[in-house]
Amino acid sequence: MTDKTTDEKNKPFSVALFGTSNGVIRNGYAGYFANSPKVEPFTNFSLGASTSSYVFYRSGHGNLADYEFCILDLCVNDGRWLETGHVKPATWTAVLMDFCERLVAMGTLPIILILPSPDFPDCKPKIRSLARRVAKKLHLPFFDGYDLLAAAMATEHAPPMDNFFRDSVHVHEWLGQEISRLIVRALPHLRKGLAKAGEPIQTEIQRHHVLKLPEVDPANCVSRGTSLIREDFKHITSNAPPLTIALPDDSMVLACAVDMTGCRGYLELEGDGVHHQYMTGIYTKDDWPEQNMLFGFRPIQGDVKARDGQIKLRSVPEDSRKPVLDPASDLHAELLMHALIVRAPEEKMAVAHPYTGRIDMMRLTKEADIDRIARRAMSDEAKRTETRQMEV
Known part of the structure; x- marks a missing residue:
């Protein structure tokens, strides 16, 4: 007889992704999820050149209840627009809150990915604090790419921030894949956090x-x-x-x-x-x-x-x-x-609270991970180029 606990432990993770142009770069971070034997199925709903509210359009193109996790990479474009006044903080926060509530109501756990942008060398864009605030309010896991960059730049290799980006907007493919690798490795911990639900969260x-x-x-x-x-x-x-x-x-x-x-x-x-x-x-x-x-x-x-x-x-x-x-x-x-x-x-309304585990996924990252990323940032892989191949 098959041990159900073992089957559950070894079951692949079903993952959906909502990102912008970083999410549709060929061989970028989405490619790691698509090729990982631990992720099945994987569906990429990303749409480049868009503000985050596109998620309400793209979510109609699939049944998100079929996925255990949904990664939300919604910080880069609107992060720039927030700084220029094209998007208001309350507007972006409302979009993220609404979409996260819809996901948890379906039984799908959102993962908020704060992908870094070269526009913010001080690692302090407004959208970073907004995303972390939503994650903490709804007790949702998040991966803060700015924390990852800060840790890598603090190593003895001391790579400059510019080395992590292939152009003025997008992270290097290798960095995106490193982030995806860390997220996939953390998914068993997130699955454990779904074993016990918390009390509903009262919010607006x-x-x-x-x-x-x-x-x-x-x-x-x-x-x-x-x-x-x-x-x-x-x-x-x-x-x-x-x-x-x-x-x-x-x-x-x-x-x-x-x-x-x-x-x-x-x-x-x-x-x-x-x-x-x-x-x-x-x-x-x-x-x-x-x-x-x-x-x-x-x-x-x-x-x-x-x-x-x-x-x-x-x-x-x-x-x-x-x-x-x-x-x-x-x-x-x-x-x-x-x-x-x-x-x-x-x-x-009362928002479901299905996840009671650790929410800061960077705390699951090891020193060896940081060292490897810092070394790669000092290699030939870190050369900047203004051209990129997009998925077609």
């Missing part, structure tokens, strides 16, 4: 939902896609009437899902006030119909609430408030929009 949660614009108004929509994702997009031009969307007055628009190749000018949102979100970017293409889409979720910088039960969307040409990036870009404006992320008012 703000719910988020995805509002798909082609379902609101199917006129003037185009289908766009890549080998991984295909969606319908509302084509909003500057000569079209405003798109009116029904929303409760206390709802707030946080982000928009767009094809970044087909966005030029401003997105005007009219609710209890008028906000103009600049949409022209480095990915804007004049020939977007012939190009593959570049799907991403952009944060809405202002506080945009509904008024009289509605919000109106318009495409507005560039003007003197922003430099014209292309000589022709002030002649027309257009947007390819798939969805809005809308936040509901705060509500008090």
Whole structure:
């Protein structure tokens, strides 16, 4: 007869991942999970060039209750946007709190991964403290990459912080795989922490939902896609009437899902006030119909609430408030929009408390791990390059 305890101990760990561009780099940290015999199944829901609220869109593409663990790598992009004021601390915290609550309600344990960014050589970005605060409030495990870098830089090898990053945004593939290796090694400890649940945690949660614009108004929509994702997009031009969307007055628009190749000018949102979100970017293409889409979720910088039960969307040409990036870009404006992320008012609730083990995963790291990472940071692997291969 098979020992059930032994079977449980040797059972692979089922893992889902929600990350941004670090999560889709070929041979990066996601590749370690995908190739580890200890992780089965592994599903990568990551989406590059996006703000964290994309998780509410991607979570609809699979049954997250099928996974024992869900890694949330949501600190790099919004960490930069927090510093520039494009994302507010309370907004990001509400997204993380809502998604973590949904996961634990399904029986899936979130793991908050605080991946480091070269933008913060002092290792003190705002988002780091926010992520740790959520982890402690909901008693969830977290892996702080800044702690890992600080420990490695404090060794006798003394690698400079720059050696851990391949470019101005992304960690080196080798460092990502080292982090993944440490996380996989810690999963048995996390599984033990799930053996006994704690009392529910009383807190406040703000719910988020995805509002798909082609379902609101199917006129003037185009289908766009890549080998991984295909969606319908509302084509909003500057000569079209405003798109009116029904929303409760206390709802707030946080982000928009767009094809970044087909966005030029401003997105005007009219609710209890008028906000103009600049949409022209480095990915804007004049020939977007012939190009593959570049799907991403952009944060809405202002506080945009509904008024009289509605919000109106318009495409507005560039003007003197922003430099014209292309000589022709002030002649027309257009947007390819798939969805809005809308936040509901705060509500008090009891959040499940399934995990009672240790939450700081860096405490499971050994000195030999730190020494190996420091040595690799001083090797030829640590050369910077501005090019990278992405999963396609």
